[in-house]
Amino acid sequence: MPVAPSPRRADATENRARIVAAARAEIAAGTDVKLNAIAQRAGVGQGTLYRHFPTRADLLIEVYRADVDELVATADALLAEHDPLTALHRWFDRVAEYAAVKRGVLAAVEAGTRRDLAAHSHGPIGDAVTRLLDAGRAAGTIRPDVDARDVIILIGYLSRIDPLDFTERARHLLTIIVDGLRTPV
Amino acid sequence: MPVAPSPRRADATENRARIVAAARAEIAAGTDVKLNAIAQRAGVGQGTLYRHFPTRADLLIEVYRADVDELVATADALLAEHDPLTALHRWFDRVAEYAAVKRGVLAAVEAGTRRDLAAHSHGPIGDAVTRLLDAGRAAGTIRPDVDARDVIILIGYLSRIDPLDFTERARHLLTIIVDGLRTPV
DNA sequence: ACCTGAACACCGTTCAAGT
DNA sequence: ACCTGAACACCGTTCAAGT
Numbered sequence: 001m002p003v004a005p006s007p008r009r010a011d012a013t014e015n016r017a018r019i020v021a022a023a024r025a026e027i028a029a030g031t032d033v034k035l036n037a038i039a040q041r042a043g044v045g046q047g048t049l050y051r052h053f054p055t056r057a058d059l060l061i062e063v064y065r066a067d068v069d070e071l072v073a074t075a076d077a078l079l080a081e082h083d084p085l086t087a088l089h090r091w092f093d094r095v096a097e098y099a100a101v102k103r104g105v106l107a108a109v110e111a112g113t114r115r116d117l118a119a120h121s122h123g124p125i126g127d128a129v130t131r132l133l134d135a136g137r138a139a140g141t142i143r144p145d146v147d148a149r150d151v152i153i154l155i156g157y158l159s160r161i162d163p164l165d166f167t168e169r170a171r172h173l174l175t176i177i178v179d180g181l182r183t184p185v
Numbered sequence: 186m187p188v189a190p191s192p193r194r195a196d197a198t199e200n201r202a203r204i205v206a207a208a209r210a211e212i213a214a215g216t217d218v219k220l221n222a223i224a225q226r227a228g229v230g231q232g233t234l235y236r237h238f239p240t241r242a243d244l245l246i247e248v249y250r251a252d253v254d255e256l257v258a259t260a261d262a263l264l265a266e267h268d269p270l271t272a273l274h275r276w277f278d279r280v281a282e283y284a285a286v287k288r289g290v291l292a293a294v295e296a297g298t299r300r301d302l303a304a305h306s307h308g309p310i311g312d313a314v315t316r317l318l319d320a321g322r323a324a325g326t327i328r329p330d331v332d333a334r335d336v337i338i339l340i341g342y343l344s345r346i347d348p349l350d351f352t353e354r355a356r357h358l359l360t361i362i363v364d365g366l367r368t369p370v
Numbered sequence: 371a372c373c374t375g376a377a378c379a380c381c382g383t384t385c386a387a388g389t
Numbered sequence: 390a391c392c393t394g395a396a397c398a399c400c401g402t403t404c405a406a407g408t
Contacts, residue, residue, distance in 0.1 A: 009371065009372065011371095011373080015373080035402090039375095044373075044374080045373055045374035045375055046375070046402075046403090047372095047374065047402090047403075047404080048374075050402070056401095145357065146361065153342050153354070154342055154358060154362075169338070172335070175365075176328075176331065176335070176366060177362070179367070180363070180366075182364070185370060194390065196391070196392080197392090200392080219380090219381065220381080220382065220383090221382075230392055231393085231394070232392070235382095236391075241382095
């Protein structure tokens with residue numbers, strides 16, 4: 001049962017879906033994402049795209065919503081099975097995996113976090129990271145002086161890695177960050 | 186004694202200087218840097234700007250050349266006075282200081298490193314970072330499996346920090362990165 | 371209430387003409 | 390050899406008109 005499905009006209013609903021599908025296809029095509037091209041591909045006017053997604057971030061978040069939801073769910077699953085530090089490390093690896101295949105997913109994560117933090121306190125992503133950090137703090141393995149925003153900023157480097165040496169470098173650097181997040185000895 | 190001052194027409198030399206000065210002024214003004222605006226401010230045609238600086242990176246590097254040179258020199262000075270890990274930490278702080286005041290300096294550093302690494306092996310900045318890392322490796326305090334490019338990528342987060350909470354967050358996160366660069370225990 | 375798409379604004383980049 | 394600046398290309402964004 002969807003929460004309060006705002007009554008929308010049928011054509012609006014379908015247009016929205018077509019825009020998201022077109023955006024996904026354009027992004028997958030690899031070249032830079034042009035909003036007008038997405039509108040054209042979706043078979044809608046540019047204005048319609050802007051009506052549904054006022055900003056680029058809005059669109060990205062929607063395109064990668066399922067992935068982001070999965071990442072959030074993964075955080076809890078990992079916490080249930082591993083110690084917090086290992087869970088954090090594994091979660092980073094998952095983020096890197098997603099980012100390697102769908103480079104936009106990181107932008108969606110960041111946009112989501114920015115929105116989260118701009119809103120009340122947190123949202124899905126910020127909460128997931130906070131849970132990982134809190135568990136580590138409680139266990140004494142993660143330094144207490146970091147918050148979710150710190151972590152998101154730090155892993156933002158992933159989006160700057162050249163796709164060519166992504167796999168080699170991404171994991172490696174994530175390990176360095178994890179070590180930096182440990183409680184200093 | 187400048188190395189092989191390529192013979193240039195006097196007007197070209199002066200135009201180049203005026204473009205750099207105009208760019209500096211535009212950047213200091215805070216708003217986004219528009220190339221045509223720089224050309225106009227410098228009193229030259231757009232084509233002249235492109236003749237001297239084919240890419241945006243070329244211009245940024247030139248604008249922040251003195252700062253970047255200072256950063257490079259600082260690395261050696263710090264190494265002479267402190268243990269490598271402390272030197273690295275202090276050097277990071279210096280980078281952060283520059284970046285806080287002149288946000289473009291980080292882009293120049295990155296552009297420079299990218300160019301460095303694209304060229305033979307290194308250049309001024311890459312060399313400075315490599316010296317810091319080598320010293321730490323020799324002392325056994327810095328992990329052996331990192332190179333200059335890793336470090337530049339990691340500190341690239343600085344450019345993403347909101348100017349409002351830059352000072353609080355920048356140093357803090359640099360400490361985390363330094364801890365991550367230590368030899369694991 | 372929503373959609374369309376022409377039109378506007380803007381900015382990077384080029385290139386023919388000039389000195 | 391270098392400079393100028395009009396002109397082109399491109400893309401995001403808006404808005405009057407239509408359904």
